[in-house]
Amino acid sequence: MIILTGTTGNLGSSILRHMLGLVPPSRIIASVHNRSAQAHEGLEKKGVHVRAGDYHDPGSLERAFAGGDRLLIVSHPSFSDELRVASHRNAIDAAKKAGVKHIYYTSIAFGGESKAAVMKAHLETEAYLRSAGVDHTIIREGVYMESYPLYLGFFEVSDAEVVVPGDGGVAWAARDDLAEATAKVIAGGGYKDETILLTGPRAYTLAQTTALVSSILGREIRFSTASQGEFVKRHAAKGDAARLWASTYPAIEAGELSVVDPSLERILGRPPVSLESRLRGLLGGEGEPRAEVSNWIDNGQRGAR
Known part of the structure; x- marks a missing residue:
């Protein structure tokens, strides 16, 4: 039995969709915050x-995880590191009490x-999971191509310039590719006590x-860098x-984000989606940049309450 959390979020819902193509639905447990929601x-x-x-609510987690063998913990969205780490610890502890044999955790692909x-809570959770005495796999998901507006300084389609406090390489990966690979890792088993890095095949600077x-x-969209102070002042409304x-x-x-690892392509069994291809889809109306930024801010603020 495979337990999935976060199945109503962007990454989690995509993982669930791919998981349904890999194992019978009867082998999947979806642990959800609102059990009565019509979406379920x-x-x-x-x-x-x-x-x-x-x-x-640790008690509810223990009941939700009962009878499960493999658990995916999708990281809790919040700007509060204390709340995020506490949530993840609750899930890990509940899983151990419920007899879960293997825990998978979605971290992100920054340095160790x-x-x-944004990495602080992930590093603390990774350390706690390693010390928990249960088989585990840490999946460091690469930077979503869909989140490019955040990395380009809260970019909007109408903008004529990008101003950020620094530049460097990012090995972008499509969120759905990451979800498919994550589902395959969990369904296939293995990777005991390993950390997997999933990235795109090439790093692009900002x-x-x-x-x-x-x-x-x-x-033309101009690109330039500024100090962190100037960046914060520029986006004071946020x-x-x-x-x-x-x-x-x-x-x-x-x-930290320029490291390219072949694992994503190997697990998918095909080349990952290219950045140019995904950006064409996003900028062609599939995804409004402002929505990605708003979702990140809203989820972080809501989760911190």
Whole structure:
């Protein structure tokens, strides 16, 4: 039995969709915050077991995880590191009590000693999971191509320039590719006590990414760098989100996101989606950049409450 959390989120829902193509629905348990939501009715009709599991209620997690063998913990969205780590610890502890044999955790692809604020809770969770005395796999998901607006300084399609506090390579990967690979890793088993790095096949600097966006839109978009203070001031309306995000750029400059690993292509059994192809889809109306930024900010603020 495979337990999936976060199945209503962008990554989690895609993992679930791919998992349904790999194992019978009767072997899947979806642990959800709101058990009564109409969105889950379709899953139950397919044969998926839907159970109530709240990261803030350890008892509910233990009940949701009962009878499961493999558990995927999708990281809790919040700007509060304390809340995120507590949520992940609750899930790990509940899994052990429920007799789960193997825990998979979705981390992100920054360096092992990263100073980026967005990595802090992940590093603490990784350390806790390694010390938990249970078989585990840490899946460091590469930077989503869909999140390019965040990395290009909260970019919007109408913008004529990108101004960020630093530049460096990013080995972008399509979110659905990452989800498919994650589902295959869990369904296939193995990777005991390993950390897997899933990245795209090539690293693009933020300047190169901006140039791609400019080419696809058919107009000039200028690229430049500024200090972190200037960046935060420029995005003062975003408050804490801008200050938190500014710490990402020194990590990018240090090359933390430029590492290219072949694991994603090997697990998929095909070449990953290219950045240019995915950007064409996103900029062609499939995904509004403002929505990706808003979702990240809204989820982070909501999760911190």
